Amino acid sequence: MQYFAMKILEAILKRLNIPIELWDKATGYSLSGRGTYHFTFNHFRPSVRARGLNIHKDSGWITILRSLEPGLEIFRKQEWIPILPKEDNFIVNFGCAMEILTRDTDIPVAAVAHRVTEQKERNLSDRFSYALFVDSSLDKELCEGLYRYHPTDGLLLEANFEEFLDNIVHKTYEKDTQGLY
Numbered sequence: 001m002q003y004f005a006m007k008i009l010e011a012i013l014k015r016l017n018i019p020i021e022l023w024d025k026a027t028g029y030s031l032s033g034r035g036t037y038h039f040t041f042n043h044f045r046p047s048v049r050a051r052g053l054n055i056h057k058d059s060g061w062i063t064i065l066r067s068l069e070p071g072l073e074i075f076r077k078q079e080w081i082p083i084l085p086k087e088d089n090f091i092v093n094f095g096c097a098m099e100i101l102t103r104d105t106d107i108p109v110a111a112v113a114h115r116v117t118e119q120k121e122r123n124l125s126d127r128f129s130y131a132l133f134v135d136s137s138l139d140k141e142l143c144e145g146l147y148r149y150h151p152t153d154g155l156l157l158e159a160n161f162e163e164f165l166d167n168i169v170h171k172t173y174e175k176d177t178q179g180l181y
Protein backbone atom coordinates (compact mmCIF):
# COMPACT_ATOMS: atom_id res chain seq x y z
CA MET A 1 0.00 0.00 0.00
CA GLN A 2 2.88 2.40 0.81
CA TYR A 3 4.59 1.56 -2.46
CA PHE A 4 1.30 2.08 -4.29
CA ALA A 5 0.91 5.51 -2.62
CA MET A 6 4.48 6.52 -3.50
CA LYS A 7 3.86 5.59 -7.14
CA ILE A 8 0.67 7.67 -7.21
CA LEU A 9 2.50 10.62 -5.64
CA GLU A 10 5.23 10.33 -8.26
CA ALA A 11 2.63 10.27 -11.04
CA ILE A 12 1.09 13.45 -9.63
CA LEU A 13 4.47 15.20 -9.42
CA LYS A 14 5.08 14.38 -13.09
CA ARG A 15 2.07 16.54 -13.93
CA LEU A 16 3.36 19.58 -12.00
CA ASN A 17 6.07 21.96 -13.16
CA ILE A 18 8.50 21.33 -10.31
CA PRO A 19 12.08 20.30 -11.19
CA ILE A 20 12.58 16.57 -10.64
CA GLU A 21 15.71 17.07 -8.48
CA LEU A 22 13.53 18.88 -5.91
CA TRP A 23 10.71 16.33 -5.70
CA ASP A 24 11.94 14.29 -2.76
CA LYS A 25 12.82 17.30 -0.58
CA ALA A 26 9.63 19.09 -1.66
CA THR A 27 7.50 16.17 -0.44
CA GLY A 28 9.29 15.80 2.90
CA TYR A 29 11.12 12.73 1.56
CA SER A 30 7.88 10.80 1.35
CA LEU A 31 8.66 9.93 -2.26
CA SER A 32 11.70 7.88 -1.25
CA GLY A 33 10.10 5.94 1.61
CA ARG A 34 11.40 8.27 4.34
CA GLY A 35 8.10 10.07 4.95
CA THR A 36 5.44 9.27 7.52
CA TYR A 37 2.89 6.66 6.46
CA HIS A 38 0.02 5.71 8.65
CA PHE A 39 -2.85 3.41 8.11
CA THR A 40 -6.24 3.78 9.78
CA PHE A 41 -9.42 1.75 9.89
CA ASN A 42 -12.73 3.49 10.54
CA HIS A 43 -16.03 2.04 11.69
CA PHE A 44 -19.00 4.43 11.55
CA ARG A 45 -21.97 3.07 13.49
CA PRO A 46 -25.63 4.09 12.92
CA SER A 47 -26.18 3.83 16.70
CA VAL A 48 -23.84 6.79 17.27
CA ARG A 49 -25.82 10.04 16.93
CA ALA A 50 -23.07 12.25 15.61
CA ARG A 51 -21.57 13.19 12.31
CA GLY A 52 -19.23 10.44 11.16
CA LEU A 53 -16.33 12.82 10.63
CA ASN A 54 -16.33 16.59 10.82
CA ILE A 55 -15.36 18.72 7.83
CA HIS A 56 -11.58 18.69 7.40
CA LYS A 57 -8.73 18.56 4.94
CA ASP A 58 -6.11 15.84 5.41
CA SER A 59 -2.78 17.29 6.49
CA GLY A 60 -0.32 15.59 4.19
CA TRP A 61 0.37 14.81 0.56
CA ILE A 62 -2.19 12.24 -0.47
CA THR A 63 -4.56 9.84 1.23
CA ILE A 64 -5.43 6.56 -0.42
CA LEU A 65 -8.89 5.67 0.78
CA ARG A 66 -11.21 2.77 0.30
CA SER A 67 -14.77 2.11 1.38
CA LEU A 68 -17.64 0.14 -0.07
CA GLU A 69 -20.36 2.10 1.71
CA PRO A 70 -21.68 5.62 0.97
CA GLY A 71 -21.24 8.47 3.47
CA LEU A 72 -18.17 10.35 2.23
CA GLU A 73 -18.89 13.84 0.86
CA ILE A 74 -16.58 16.47 -0.61
CA PHE A 75 -17.12 20.22 -0.68
CA ARG A 76 -16.75 21.58 -4.17
CA LYS A 77 -18.09 24.77 -5.80
CA GLN A 78 -20.03 25.60 -2.64
CA GLU A 79 -21.88 22.29 -2.44
CA TRP A 80 -21.56 18.95 -0.75
CA ILE A 81 -21.10 16.17 -3.29
CA PRO A 82 -21.47 12.51 -2.25
CA ILE A 83 -18.67 10.22 -3.40
CA LEU A 84 -20.34 6.98 -4.33
CA PRO A 85 -18.18 3.95 -3.75
CA LYS A 86 -17.11 1.78 -6.64
CA GLU A 87 -15.95 -1.73 -5.96
CA ASP A 88 -12.78 -1.58 -8.04
CA ASN A 89 -11.69 1.96 -7.09
CA PHE A 90 -9.53 3.62 -4.49
CA ILE A 91 -10.19 7.29 -3.70
CA VAL A 92 -7.18 9.63 -3.70
CA ASN A 93 -7.49 12.81 -1.62
CA PHE A 94 -5.03 15.68 -1.87
CA GLY A 95 -3.99 17.13 1.49
CA CYS A 96 -2.80 20.51 2.81
CA ALA A 97 0.91 19.84 2.19
CA MET A 98 0.18 19.47 -1.54
CA GLU A 99 -1.90 22.65 -1.53
CA ILE A 100 0.89 24.64 0.14
CA LEU A 101 3.62 23.26 -2.14
CA THR A 102 1.76 24.14 -5.34
CA ARG A 103 0.15 27.42 -4.26
CA ASP A 104 2.47 29.67 -6.32
CA THR A 105 2.80 27.38 -9.32
CA ASP A 106 0.88 27.39 -12.57
CA ILE A 107 -0.92 24.18 -11.52
CA PRO A 108 -2.13 24.83 -7.97
CA VAL A 109 -3.65 21.72 -6.40
CA ALA A 110 -6.40 22.28 -3.84
CA ALA A 111 -6.66 20.02 -0.81
CA VAL A 112 -10.14 18.55 -0.74
CA ALA A 113 -12.48 19.46 2.13
CA HIS A 114 -14.49 16.40 3.10
CA ARG A 115 -16.65 14.84 5.79
CA VAL A 116 -18.51 11.64 6.59
CA THR A 117 -22.23 11.99 7.22
CA GLU A 118 -24.06 10.63 10.22
CA GLN A 119 -25.09 7.10 9.33
CA LYS A 120 -28.50 7.17 10.95
CA GLU A 121 -29.51 10.50 9.38
CA ARG A 122 -29.36 8.83 5.98
CA ASN A 123 -30.73 5.47 7.10
CA LEU A 124 -27.38 3.96 6.37
CA SER A 125 -25.95 0.81 7.86
CA ASP A 126 -22.53 0.34 9.40
CA ARG A 127 -19.80 1.92 7.33
CA PHE A 128 -16.19 0.81 7.16
CA SER A 129 -13.26 2.51 5.51
CA TYR A 130 -9.52 2.23 5.53
CA ALA A 131 -6.91 4.75 4.46
CA LEU A 132 -3.19 5.24 4.08
CA PHE A 133 -2.02 8.78 4.85
CA VAL A 134 1.24 10.00 3.35
CA ASP A 135 2.93 12.81 5.27
CA SER A 136 6.44 14.29 5.33
CA SER A 137 9.29 12.93 7.41
CA LEU A 138 9.05 14.20 10.98
CA ASP A 139 12.81 13.89 11.41
CA LYS A 140 13.88 17.52 11.89
CA GLU A 141 17.44 16.75 10.88
CA LEU A 142 16.16 15.63 7.51
CA CYS A 143 13.16 17.87 6.95
CA GLU A 144 12.58 21.35 8.39
CA GLY A 145 8.88 21.57 7.62
CA LEU A 146 6.54 22.27 4.73
CA TYR A 147 7.74 23.99 1.59
CA ARG A 148 6.07 26.12 -1.04
CA TYR A 149 7.57 25.98 -4.52
CA HIS A 150 8.15 29.28 -6.25
CA PRO A 151 9.07 29.15 -9.97
CA THR A 152 11.99 31.60 -9.58
CA ASP A 153 12.94 31.29 -5.89
CA GLY A 154 12.65 27.49 -5.59
CA LEU A 155 11.58 25.80 -2.35
CA LEU A 156 10.63 28.23 0.42
CA LEU A 157 9.98 27.05 3.96
CA GLU A 158 6.33 27.81 4.74
CA ALA A 159 5.87 26.42 8.26
CA ASN A 160 7.43 23.98 10.67
CA PHE A 161 5.29 20.99 11.60
CA GLU A 162 4.38 22.09 15.12
CA GLU A 163 2.91 25.38 13.87
CA PHE A 164 1.18 23.74 10.98
CA LEU A 165 -0.38 20.84 12.91
CA ASP A 166 -1.46 23.11 15.78
CA ASN A 167 -3.10 25.35 13.25
CA ILE A 168 -4.98 22.48 11.58
CA VAL A 169 -6.06 20.84 14.83
CA HIS A 170 -7.20 24.19 16.22
CA LYS A 171 -9.14 25.20 13.12
CA THR A 172 -10.66 21.78 12.50
CA TYR A 173 -11.67 20.54 15.91
CA GLU A 174 -12.12 23.48 18.26
CA LYS A 175 -15.50 25.09 18.75
CA ASP A 176 -16.35 28.33 16.90
CA THR A 177 -13.32 28.22 14.64
CA GLN A 178 -13.49 28.49 10.91
CA GLY A 179 -13.08 24.76 10.41
CA LEU A 180 -10.38 24.52 7.77
CA TYR A 181 -6.71 25.13 7.24
Ligand SMILES: O=C(O)CCC(=O)C(=O)O
Pocket residue numbers: 040042053058065067072114116128129130131
Ligand atom coordinates in the same frame (compact mmCIF):
# COMPACT_ATOMS: atom_id res chain seq x y z
O1 LIG B 1 -14.02 7.19 5.86
C1 LIG B 1 -13.86 8.00 4.94
O2 LIG B 1 -14.41 7.87 3.84
C2 LIG B 1 -13.02 9.23 5.14
C3 LIG B 1 -12.02 9.12 6.25
C4 LIG B 1 -11.25 10.39 6.39
O3 LIG B 1 -11.55 11.40 5.81
C5 LIG B 1 -10.08 10.44 7.28
O4 LIG B 1 -9.84 9.47 8.02
O5 LIG B 1 -9.35 11.46 7.24
Ligand SMILES: [Fe+2]
Pocket residue numbers: 056057058114
Ligand atom coordinates in the same frame (compact mmCIF):
# COMPACT_ATOMS: atom_id res chain seq x y z
FE1 LIG C 1 -9.91 12.78 5.78
